[in-house]
Amino acid sequence: MPLVCEIISVGTELLLGSITNTDARDISQGLAEAGIHCYYHTTVGDNPSRLREALRIARERADIIITTGGLGPTCDDLTKQTVCEAFGVPLELHEGTWSRILSFFERIGKPVTENNRRQAMTPVDGVVFENDWGTAPGCGFRVEGIWVFMLPGPPKECRPMFQNCLLPLLKSLSGTTIVSRNVRVFGMGESEVEDRLRSLMERSINPSVAPYAKEGEVTLRVTASAQSEEEALRVIQPVIGEVRALLGDLVYGVDVDSLESVVLDLLERANVRLAVAESCTGGMVAAKLTGVPGASKRFMGGVVAYAREVKVNVLKVPDELIDKYGMVSEEVAAAMARGVCDVTGAELGLGLTGLAGPGSDGSSVPVGTVCVALYDARNGTRQTLRRNFGDERGRVRTMASLTALDMVRRRLSG
Amino acid sequence: MPLVCEIISVGTELLLGSITNTDARDISQGLAEAGIHCYYHTTVGDNPSRLREALRIARERADIIITTGGLGPTCDDLTKQTVCEAFGVPLELHEGTWSRILSFFERIGKPVTENNRRQAMTPVDGVVFENDWGTAPGCGFRVEGIWVFMLPGPPKECRPMFQNCLLPLLKSLSGTTIVSRNVRVFGMGESEVEDRLRSLMERSINPSVAPYAKEGEVTLRVTASAQSEEEALRVIQPVIGEVRALLGDLVYGVDVDSLESVVLDLLERANVRLAVAESCTGGMVAAKLTGVPGASKRFMGGVVAYAREVKVNVLKVPDELIDKYGMVSEEVAAAMARGVCDVTGAELGLGLTGLAGPGSDGSSVPVGTVCVALYDARNGTRQTLRRNFGDERGRVRTMASLTALDMVRRRLSG
Secondary structure: OOOEEEEEEEOHHHHOOOOOOHHHHHHHHHHHHOOOEEEEEEEEOOOHHHHHHHHHHHHHHOOEEEEEOOOOOOOOOOHHHHHHHHOOOOEEEOHHHHHHHHHHHHHHOOOOOHHHHHHOEEEOOOEEEOOOOOOOOEEEEEEOOEEEEEEOOOHHHHHHHHHHHHHHHHHHHHOOEEEEEEEEEEOOOHHHHHHHHHHHHHHOOOOEEEEEEEOOEEEEEEEEEEOOHHHHHHHHHHHHHHHHHHHHHHEEEEOOOOHHHHHHHHHHHHOOOEEEEEOOOOOHHHHHHHOOOOHHHOEEEEEEEOOHHHHHHOOOOOHHHHHHHOOOOHHHHHHHHHHHHHHHOOOEEEEEEEOOOOOOOOOOOOOOEEEEEEEEOOOOEEEEEEEEOOOOHHHHHHHHHHHHHHHHHHHHHO | OOOEEEEEEEOHHHHOOOOOOHHHHHHHHHHHHOOOEEEEEEEEOOOHHHHHHHHHHHHHHOOEEEEEOOOOOOOOOOHHHHHHHHOOOOEEEOHHHHHHHHHHHHHHOOOOOHHHHHHOEEEOOOEEEOOOOOOOOEEEEEEOOEEEEEEOOOHHHHHHHHHHHHHHHHHHHHOOEEEEEEEEEEOOOHHHHHHHHHHHHHHOOOOEEEEEEEOOEEEEEEEEEEOOHHHHHHHHHHHHHHHHHHHHHHEEEEOOOOHHHHHHHHHHHHOOOEEEEEOOOOOHHHHHHHOOOOHHHOEEEEEEEOOHHHHHHOOOOOHHHHHHHOOOOHHHHHHHHHHHHHHHOOOEEEEEEEOOOOOOOOOOOOOOEEEEEEEEOOOOEEEEEEEEOOOOHHHHHHHHHHHHHHHHHHHHHO
């Protein structure tokens, strides 16, 4: 009999529709991976009596209850007290957590409040998940054959704590090993990827192949259930080979962190440094690259050339070139890429110019048009491309950033 | 007594974490607007017996039940049959819907199946919501004092049908108007804000005051319920005044989009242009500013000076200054801010340098240290600050970006 889990999300802001319940989604994905069934999600507000009611119902139909939210220091954060009372489990001060909180506040130079001390209280004889991503620790206990776990609500804290602390524990409770490998794809939409893989997906049961779309890219999750991790990985391997055969160089990595981390690895291997000159993306490419720890080894920085003066004065893009081809042109992108190599001394330079919208700039260039160029200062060669990413500003900027990074990847892995 | 609604989302893909439950969020926003309380969201799979169980629980505690999902033509879409059986409401063929479906299939040139005919069955004596966004109509009925409504699951169908068909009906059932205003706060953590507002929050019932923390900032939502929008706004106004009195210039706006949009408005009003020189944030400040449509009017761009060479060669930060004070110093931040004004011609320049971690850079500077400087090229004045934002790379970068933007806001709002 597989274990059954119920997720209870606590937070009035969820019931008001102020935020989306991404925690329930993230945890559900992990439960599926661990071979644990999930039959219900329940959301309640910051209200002890309704949380008690949800717990009463859940304990009748689940082996594992996971709550999210309501562990913060403010007075409407009542999950821990309510859950522990409902199950008759006392709380005690967890010294390790308390000293972490104290040193956190000392470091940031702010006073500790009585509420923060409440965060350091955890269930007697329970488990504690240190919070490396915020102040509220997660915790859990087992009572009357039911496991209860409490995770913080903010997705930046909930997701890593679930992945790093709770999921391994759940996998050991479940006894089945479910292993997933993620094949990362850029350059093709989800429905087109699905069309191309349809036959493979339909005949793949163990391992299964499922697509997930996120911010302009697609992840194919290949999942196998087996007695051991080695066995699972053994059956996954040939399926990943099939995916690669069907998608070719659209696949930018397997189990990698991000396109930008792949690009930084390739730069390291090729022993070259990159700089970027951005107009429509306004710093997003640089921000993505510098989000990766250690980026400074291969990424030098660059110029955000949002105003025409910056393109002309800092990047030395000739005024006549802009007048002749227009601000959004492959020629200007190439001049920006070359300019950023000249001013920084980098071997590779990216240039991006485009019209993210929502409004037109008065020229004949359609909203959503983006031009990207890659310049190689070692031999003076360049390549350019022009695309249209539609009329939603955020999407245009994201797709432009990813397309530029992918251009570097293709060049270096070519 | 306000009406109480419960949302039941139907779909195995929600329980597997394959999709996020945005329908529940969208409907909840509308319920809040209509003055209808929502105490629970429940999610169940495509499973009639568990849906029956969820309905049994919901009808004991709600005046209105709204389901989403399970109205499509595939055989696992069982919501309508299960709900109508549970409430003893028979189904009949709805001629209008049936002829719409027939003409839809004629238009796309595909054969109509028996499953499609099932989509045209609706509750006897109920309401029908035509689906202008797909094939499955929504529907509803009233039985034993409980209203039950069923909406399709795909957000592209659910959201417009809810907004255009169901929400007006709910507003007429409720007769109350609820209005919220959001006070945005930067520069103080959630628990400290709450400590300072405790007495106000405890005595505020209508309007109520509730804090929400998100990415380094806090939003205080002030919500009132009244007979009319004007009446609600009238009772909210003095409470916002009290919040402002308690928090002073930590409040950066009411019902504004973001800190960066406030900064851009202030730049516009002051008729000055901004440029940024970023090291540790690597383009994040620029990316935030350029995320706002129309940013180009006042934001010129800047330099991502990640490598030392870029600081020295592009921003003209003297080598000796770096050697004397260290890369992470208020002096270097100020030189960067001045440098970016010089190269771009902007009146105001921001400079950011810091150590985002996770590792140390080998110097004596603690991980998480950030120095920010604001330079005014019109009179050659500068201000600088030094902070530590802890040891989580993402948080250090986000807090550094917001702190820099807030420095500009404080300068321009006097």
